[in-house]
Amino acid sequence: MDNAAFERIPPQNLEAERAVLASMMLEKDAIYEAIQMIKPKDFYKEAHSIIFSAIIDLTEKGEPVDLITLTEQLRQESNLEKIGGVGYIAEVANSVGTAASIVHYARLVRDKSLLRTLIRTATNIATRGYEPGEEPEELLDDAERMVLEVSQNRIRSGLVPITDVIENTIEKLELLQQQKSDITGLSSGFRDLDAMTSGWHSSDLVIVAARPAMGKTSFCLNIAQHAGIKENVPVAIFSLEMSREQLVLRMLSSLAMLDQQKLRTGRMIDKDWISLTNAIGPLAEAPIYIDDTPGISVMEIRAKTRRLKAEKGLGLIVIDYLQLMSSGRRSESRQQEISEISRNLKALARELEVPIIALSQLSRAVEQTQDKRPGLSHLRESGALEQDADIVMFIFREEYYNPESDKKAIAEIIIAKHRNGPVGSVELAFLKEFTKFADLAKMAE
Known part of the structure; x- marks a missing residue:
C-alpha cells in the first residue's frame, strides 16, 4: 500500500468554513x-469549530452574535487566544458570506467532513x-459496523410541513382507490x-412466532413463494437453520404437492416426476x-439486501430465525442482544422501505x-x-397437542399485535407432508 496516501492533506474547504461563520454572524x-446541517466536529480547522460552538452558545442564551459578544464569549471560555485572537x-x-448562501457553504463543509x-x-x-x-471475520464485522455508523450519522430527517404530508397521503389514497382492492400491501397469498x-406493507417488521413443529418455516416459505412466483416481487430469504438446498426441497414439495419423504429419498414414480418438473419451472x-x-448479523443482511435492492429490486425479506442471528458485538446478556437485533431489523425495514418477516421461537x-x-x-x-414489531403473529395447531382434536390439518394464525389494524385469528389448512398452508375455502373446492 502507498504510504503517501496516508500523508496527504485531508479534504477541506477553509473558505467555505469561514463563509459559514461569517453568514452566521450576519x-x-x-x-x-447551519445547525441543521453541520456540527462543530465537521470543521477541519479547530479555530472554526470553536467559533461555531461559541455562536451556538450565544444563540442559546438569547444574546446577539457580533464581533463584541463573540469575542467576550470566547474570552470567558479561555478560547480567544487559541483561535487567533x-x-x-x-x-x-469580513469573509465573503451571505445568509442566502448558507446552505451551499454548509453543504461544502459537511461533504468534506464526510x-x-x-x-x-x-x-x-x-x-x-x-x-x-x-x-478476518472480526475485522470484517467491525468494518461493516464502522461504515454503517458513518452512513447513519449522515442521515438527518427534518421537519416537514403537514400540508406536504397531507398532499402525499391524498395521492396514496387516490392510488389505492384506483386499485379497487382491499390489499394495499404485498399479498401473503392467503385470502x-x-x-x-x-x-405486508413497506417498512413493517412482522414477527412470526411458534413452538417447534408448528410449521413456521413452511408458512413463511409459502409467503415467499407467492411473492416471488405470483407477484413477481424480488424476495431475499436468510436461512440460519436450514441449508438452501433444504429450503428448495420444501418449496418444491409445496408447489408440486409431493410428499417430502419422496423428495428426500428420490423414490418417485413417473407421475411424481411430472409434478416436480411442472413446479421447477415457475x-x-x-x-x-x-x-x-x-449466525449472520443485521449488518451483513443490510449490506447484502442493499446491494440486491440496487441491482435487482427488493420487495420482501424473510429471516429464519431471529434467535440464531448475531448482533455483531458483545452484549451483557442474550436478551439485550436480541433487543438490539430487533431494533436494528426495524430500522432496516424503514431504511429499505421493505417489509421484513422474521421468525421467532417461543419460550417453553x-x-x-x-x-x-x-x-x-x-x-x-x-x-x-x-x-419493535408492527405485527406479531403466532402459529398454533391444536392437533399437535391433542391428537383427538376435531381440527385435523388446521393451523390457527393468531394476530396478537397489529399496529395499524385489527387483531384476531385466521384458520388455514396445513398439509404437513407437503409443507403447505392454504385457505380453507380453496381446500374445500
Whole structure:
C-alpha cells in the first residue's frame, strides 16, 4: 500500500468554513440553517469549530452574535487566544458570506467532513489489516459496523410541513382507490389473512412466532413463494437453520404437492416426476434469493439486501430465525442482544422501505399453559420484539397437542399485535407432508 496516501492533506474547504461563520454572524436565520446541517466536529480547522460552538452558545442564551459578544464569549471560555485572537474573528467576519448562501457553504463543509470520516475509517480498517493475529471475520464485522455508523450519522430527517404530508397521503389514497382492492400491501397469498392485514406493507417488521413443529418455516416459505412466483416481487430469504438446498426441497414439495419423504429419498414414480418438473419451472424463474450463512448479523443482511435492492429490486425479506442471528458485538446478556437485533431489523425495514418477516421461537412457558395457546408474554428472550414489531403473529395447531382434536390439518394464525389494524385469528389448512398452508375455502373446492 502507498504510504503517501496516508500523508496527504485531508479534504477541506477553509473558505467555505469561514463563509459559514461569517453568514452566521450576519443573520440569525443563517445560524438556524447551519445547525441543521453541520456540527462543530465537521470543521477541519479547530479555530472554526470553536467559533461555531461559541455562536451556538450565544444563540442559546438569547444574546446577539457580533464581533463584541463573540469575542467576550470566547474570552470567558479561555478560547480567544487559541483561535487567533480578536484579529482572526474580524478576519472571519469580513469573509465573503451571505445568509442566502448558507446552505451551499454548509453543504461544502459537511461533504468534506464526510470524506475525512471515510478516510479515517478506511485507514483504521487498513491498519488493522496489517496487524498480525487480526481475525478476518472480526475485522470484517467491525468494518461493516464502522461504515454503517458513518452512513447513519449522515442521515438527518427534518421537519416537514403537514400540508406536504397531507398532499402525499391524498395521492396514496387516490392510488389505492384506483386499485379497487382491499390489499394495499404485498399479498401473503392467503385470502383471509390478507383481509385482516391488508398485505405486508413497506417498512413493517412482522414477527412470526411458534413452538417447534408448528410449521413456521413452511408458512413463511409459502409467503415467499407467492411473492416471488405470483407477484413477481424480488424476495431475499436468510436461512440460519436450514441449508438452501433444504429450503428448495420444501418449496418444491409445496408447489408440486409431493410428499417430502419422496423428495428426500428420490423414490418417485413417473407421475411424481411430472409434478416436480411442472413446479421447477415457475420456481426457477422466480426472483427469489437465498442466503444460508449461519449466525449472520443485521449488518451483513443490510449490506447484502442493499446491494440486491440496487441491482435487482427488493420487495420482501424473510429471516429464519431471529434467535440464531448475531448482533455483531458483545452484549451483557442474550436478551439485550436480541433487543438490539430487533431494533436494528426495524430500522432496516424503514431504511429499505421493505417489509421484513422474521421468525421467532417461543419460550417453553407456553407448554405449561392449559390450552397451549401462545401469547405475547411467550415471546422468547425479549419484550423488545413485541415493542419493535408492527405485527406479531403466532402459529398454533391444536392437533399437535391433542391428537383427538376435531381440527385435523388446521393451523390457527393468531394476530396478537397489529399496529395499524385489527387483531384476531385466521384458520388455514396445513398439509404437513407437503409443507403447505392454504385457505380453507380453496381446500374445500
